[in-house]
Amino acid sequence: MRRMTARPANAHQARLLKLLRDGGPNSRAQLGDQVDLSRSKLAVEVDRLLETGLVVADGLAASRGGRRSHNVRLNPHLRFLGVDIGATSVDVAVTNAELEILGHINQPMDVREGPVAVFEQVLSMAAKLRASGLAEGFDGAGIGVPGPVRFPEGVPVAPPIMPGWDGFPVREALSQDLGCPVMVDNDVNLMALGEQHAGVARTVADFLCVKIGTGIGCGIVVGGQVYRGTTGSAGDIGHIQAVPDGRPCACGNRGCLEAHFSGAALARDAVEAAQQGRSAELAARLETHGALTAADVAAAAAAGDATCLDLIREGGSRTGQVIAGLVSFFNPGLVVIGGGVTGLGHTLLAAIRTQVYRQSLPLATGNLPIVLGELGPTAGVIGAARLISDHLFSPA
Amino acid sequence: MRRMTARPANAHQARLLKLLRDGGPNSRAQLGDQVDLSRSKLAVEVDRLLETGLVVADGLAASRGGRRSHNVRLNPHLRFLGVDIGATSVDVAVTNAELEILGHINQPMDVREGPVAVFEQVLSMAAKLRASGLAEGFDGAGIGVPGPVRFPEGVPVAPPIMPGWDGFPVREALSQDLGCPVMVDNDVNLMALGEQHAGVARTVADFLCVKIGTGIGCGIVVGGQVYRGTTGSAGDIGHIQAVPDGRPCACGNRGCLEAHFSGAALARDAVEAAQQGRSAELAARLETHGALTAADVAAAAAAGDATCLDLIREGGSRTGQVIAGLVSFFNPGLVVIGGGVTGLGHTLLAAIRTQVYRQSLPLATGNLPIVLGELGPTAGVIGAARLISDHLFSPA
DNA sequence: GCCTCTTTGTCCTGGGAGTGGAGAAAGTTG
DNA sequence: CAACTTTCTCCACTCCCAGGACAAAGAGGC
Numbered sequence: 001m002r003r004m005t006a007r008p009a010n011a012h013q014a015r016l017l018k019l020l021r022d023g024g025p026n027s028r029a030q031l032g033d034q035v036d037l038s039r040s041k042l043a044v045e046v047d048r049l050l051e052t053g054l055v056v057a058d059g060l061a062a063s064r065g066g067r068r069s070h071n072v073r074l075n076p077h078l079r080f081l082g083v084d085i086g087a088t089s090v091d092v093a094v095t096n097a098e099l100e101i102l103g104h105i106n107q108p109m110d111v112r113e114g115p116v117a118v119f120e121q122v123l124s125m126a127a128k129l130r131a132s133g134l135a136e137g138f139d140g141a142g143i144g145v146p147g148p149v150r151f152p153e154g155v156p157v158a159p160p161i162m163p164g165w166d167g168f169p170v171r172e173a174l175s176q177d178l179g180c181p182v183m184v185d186n187d188v189n190l191m192a193l194g195e196q197h198a199g200v201a202r203t204v205a206d207f208l209c210v211k212i213g214t215g216i217g218c219g220i221v222v223g224g225q226v227y228r229g230t231t232g233s234a235g236d237i238g239h240i241q242a243v244p245d246g247r248p249c250a251c252g253n254r255g256c257l258e259a260h261f262s263g264a265a266l267a268r269d270a271v272e273a274a275q276q277g278r279s280a281e282l283a284a285r286l287e288t289h290g291a292l293t294a295a296d297v298a299a300a301a302a303a304g305d306a307t308c309l310d311l312i313r314e315g316g317s318r319t320g321q322v323i324a325g326l327v328s329f330f331n332p333g334l335v336v337i338g339g340g341v342t343g344l345g346h347t348l349l350a351a352i353r354t355q356v357y358r359q360s361l362p363l364a365t366g367n368l369p370i371v372l373g374e375l376g377p378t379a380g381v382i383g384a385a386r387l388i389s390d391h392l393f394s395p396a
Numbered sequence: 397m398r399r400m401t402a403r404p405a406n407a408h409q410a411r412l413l414k415l416l417r418d419g420g421p422n423s424r425a426q427l428g429d430q431v432d433l434s435r436s437k438l439a440v441e442v443d444r445l446l447e448t449g450l451v452v453a454d455g456l457a458a459s460r461g462g463r464r465s466h467n468v469r470l471n472p473h474l475r476f477l478g479v480d481i482g483a484t485s486v487d488v489a490v491t492n493a494e495l496e497i498l499g500h501i502n503q504p505m506d507v508r509e510g511p512v513a514v515f516e517q518v519l520s521m522a523a524k525l526r527a528s529g530l531a532e533g534f535d536g537a538g539i540g541v542p543g544p545v546r547f548p549e550g551v552p553v554a555p556p557i558m559p560g561w562d563g564f565p566v567r568e569a570l571s572q573d574l575g576c577p578v579m580v581d582n583d584v585n586l587m588a589l590g591e592q593h594a595g596v597a598r599t600v601a602d603f604l605c606v607k608i609g610t611g612i613g614c615g616i617v618v619g620g621q622v623y624r625g626t627t628g629s630a631g632d633i634g635h636i637q638a639v640p641d642g643r644p645c646a647c648g649n650r651g652c653l654e655a656h657f658s659g660a661a662l663a664r665d666a667v668e669a670a671q672q673g674r675s676a677e678l679a680a681r682l683e684t685h686g687a688l689t690a691a692d693v694a695a696a697a698a699a700g701d702a703t704c705l706d707l708i709r710e711g712g713s714r715t716g717q718v719i720a721g722l723v724s725f726f727n728p729g730l731v732v733i734g735g736g737v738t739g740l741g742h743t744l745l746a747a748i749r750t751q752v753y754r755q756s757l758p759l760a761t762g763n764l765p766i767v768l769g770e771l772g773p774t775a776g777v778i779g780a781a782r783l784i785s786d787h788l789f790s791p792a
Numbered sequence: 793g794c795c796t797c798t799t800t801g802t803c804c805t806g807g808g809a810g811t812g813g814a815g816a817a818a819g820t821t822g
Numbered sequence: 823c824a825a826c827t828t829t830c831t832c833c834a835c836t837c838c839c840a841g842g843a844c845a846a847a848g849a850g851g852c
Contacts, residue, residue, distance in 0.1 A: 027800090028800080028801080029799075029800060029801090037839090037840095038839065038840045038841065039800090039801080039802090039840090039841085040802085040803085040804095040839070040840070040841080041838085041839060041840075043801075043802075044838095044839090063798095063799080063800095063847090063848060063849070064798090064799065064800090065797095065798055065799060065848085065849065065850095066797085066798040066799025066800065066847075066848060066849070067798080067799050067800040067801075067846065067847035067848050067849095068799085068800080068847070068848065069799080069800060069801085070800085070801085148759055157759060158758070158759045160757075205626075206623075206625065206626055218725065220725075220726075222618050222623060227602075227618060228727075229602065229726060229727025229728070229760075230601075230602055230727050230728060230729035230763075230764075231727060231759055231760065231762070231763070232727070233724075233727045233757065233759045233760050234725065234726055234727035235725065235727075236724050236725070236727070236757060236759075236760065237721075237724055237725050239724055239755075239756070239757055240720075240721040240724050240725070241717065241720070241721065241755060244640065251757060253754070253755060321637065322721070324636075324637070325633075325636040325637065325718070325721055326725055328629075328632050328633055328635055328636050329614065329616075329630065329631065329632070329633050329636070329722055329725070329726075330616075330625060330630055330725075331624075331625025331626050331627060331628070331629045331630035331631075331632070332625070332626060333626035358649070359635075359637060359649060360635070361556075361629065361632060361635055361647060362554070363544055363553060363554045363627055363629045363632075364625075364627065364629050364632065366627070367626075367627070368626075423829090424829080424830080425828075425829060425830090433810090434810065434811050434812070435811090435812085435829090435830080435831090436810070436811070436812080436831085436832090436833095437809085437810055437811080439830075439831080440809095440810090459818090459819060459820070459827095459828080460827085460828065460829090461819080461820065461821090461826095461827055461828065462818075462819055462820070462826085462827035462828025462829065463817065463818040463819055463820095463827075463828045463829040463830075464818070464819065464828085464829080465828080465829060465830085466829085466830085
């Protein structure tokens with residue numbers, strides 16, 4: 001099938017496409033209620049969208065008390081690819097134009113193997129999804145990488161945990177390989193976009209999305225838009241000092257948040273606790289698996305292991321301390337906690353909340369929900385699809 | 397004189413007004429180079445602005461190689477009032493429509509005397525400026541207060557250092573008294589606006605403006621727009637924890653930045669040093685004045701007093717630590733340091749820079765200037781004038 | 793089944809806004 | 823003084839679009 005290459009010709013069409021994306025099939029009349037256009041003008045724009053093929057007719061709507069309206073919807077053959085490259089695994093998903101996930105694969109993968117190896121795997125995962133009949137091709141792809149990105153060009157810049165990716169033309173390369181438009185962003189920003197589109201942050205204009213995985217990052221949304229900073233490194237909170245003269249960090253400083261609490265740090269702490277005999281549960285798991293991860297700590301904590309609960313509480317407290325500072329500074333309307341470590345659940349959340357509500361001023365915390373992300377591992381890929389759809393559904 | 401009450405009728409006119417405000421008198425042809433309008437359309441819009449009286453003819457421009465063009469400029473009789481209410485003093489200034497300061501008064505005043513007493517003084521200062529022939533009336537006023545503001549309504553909310561101001565309808569009241577439109581904002585935001593309009597931040601889209609005065613606050617500019625947060629308390633960094641288990645703070649916590657370094661904290665430290673005999677210079681000054689302020693510390697430091705230099709270095713270091721966190725998070729293109737304590741000058745700046753450059757990652761600090769504000773005490777009043785002009789030069 | 797009312801969709805016309813050309817006015821340069 | 827530039831005004835033509843009229847399609851009451 002020939003892929004759609006059309007783009008909206010003007011802001012009105014872009015608006016309509018986004019309404020159809022976010023609200024699903026809609027009648028012309030309903031669309032008319034949401035945009036400020038005369039019936040004639042609306043009809044013209046919808047007709048033009050039908051001509052481009054981006055939008056198709058979709059039968060009759062239910063009556064609202066009179067003549068039934070003709071529904072329109074985004075072309076059901078449109079497919080977006082959402083890719084979320086983490087430090088230790090890759091998520092690839094296919095969505096339709098309404099950003100519903102049709103298929104989703106996760107595979108372990110070390111990002112340090114470099115862009116060539118990673119993309120080979122991503123492409124084979126995409127091919128597998130295509131082969132399973134979910135898509136005949138892709139109309140666009142969004143991709144998230146675990147490091148700062150020069151956004152307009154779609155190129156990673158000086159990513160600490162991705163040696164070999166610095167300056168690699170991700171957007172360009174993937175666009176060639178997939179034969180469709182591609183947008184690249186930081187994985188944390190995509191998680192924020194995902195939670196904004198389909199998760200807990202749907203109605204909030206200004207919020208923070210803290211992702212605790214192998215590292216720690218923070219997506220910043222200002223006025224509904226992702227804020228990326230001057231060089232694309234905004235939200236890089238893993239290296240904020242959480243403990244004066246604390247543990248040495250890979251970045252060369254001491255006491256960075258990431259050195260004290262993150263997937264990697266937690267695993268280290270768990271191994272130490274097991275070896276020192278502070279936790280029978282962890283020792284047993286270390287014995288069986290040969291290694292420990294945050295998931296082991298979560299399981300042990302769920303089983304009531306005191307040492308693990310302490311580890312989580314302490315980490316949550318450190319994280320909460322940093323978030324408290326950010327809340328004072330940024331005064332968000334919502335804080336979302338996500339990433340691999342969310343398996344630690346409410347113990348973690350409680351520790352974070354305690355610290356934030358204690359340290360920040362009432363005016364900032366008064367009506368501030370601090371919640372876990374709703375979407376889990378799909379937040380990233382949904383955000384990726386959202387990123388490319390925002391791009392494609394904007395006037396060229 | 398009857399005041400101007402006209403507002404631009406559309407975005408084009410608003411654009412033109414702002415060009416004339418920021419660029420001074422301009423010919424039609426020059427304006428045409430800067431906006432994307434046909435000659436006819438431009439002429440129509442300029443004519444309409446002339447009709448409203450907001451804009452007046454201003455003679456002939458220099459030739460650019462052909463027929464000389466007719467200049468237009470903002471009505472030279474337009475007057476804005478800029479008011480900057482600090483914790484311990486008030487600045488009031490008159491500007492023309494191009495936001496040039498025509499007259500500026502500063503008077504000591506304790507904000508804790510409450511809104512009624514403060515406004516009485518502000519009005520008398522405004523009257524004095526008017527009486528000196530600088531203005532026959534005001535077309536708009538901007539006012540900054542040292543605490544969070546619910547911006548749309550222009551009402552302070554839960555301001556810690558301004559008991560008695562909570563919920564006081566500042567905008568409404570002042571608008572009545574002055575008989576002109578009024579906008580209210582946090583003083584730090586206005587400083588940021590001022591530095592953006594006429595100071596060091598003219599060309600930067602995303603920057604932070606840290607004001608160290610009696611308290612500590614931070615103006616946040618995102619994409620050229622001041623960011624105020626969900627409840628108007630964004631930038632309230634004075635109560636971020638800088639020292640774990642540090643000094644008790646008025647807010648109830650310990651170790652807040654403001655408790656360790658601010659005009660007030662510095663004065664306290666200075667008195668203590670004088671009494672403990674650690675600084676002969678300060679002791680002498682305490683003897684003569686009966687009290688010490690940040691200015692005394694600055695003077696003593698300039699004279700080479702080691703204790704004072706240490707105080708400044710330590711405070712700068714604490715501040716730098718907090719700013720380092722903000723830089724990692726926000727990735728600004730510029731950090732401006734301003735407020736009363738800037739008298740401490742380069743000793744302070746050096747301490748801050750050292751800490752930020754050491755603690756934040758290279759990608760964020762690589763090209764990050766950290767500089768003192770250019771405008772000093774006029775930043776606030778210029779920002780105030782800018783605030784109201786932005787409001788009045790927008791379509792109604 | 794029929795009549796009336798409501799909603800939706802299409803067509804058409806009148807008005808208004810804006811583009812861009814023609815040409816006059818005002819200056820510069822050699 | 824002639825040729826070229828720039829600015830400004832005027833005007834005709836185009837394009838867009840709002841909103842009314844009307845047709846189509848359905849709901850509901852009797």
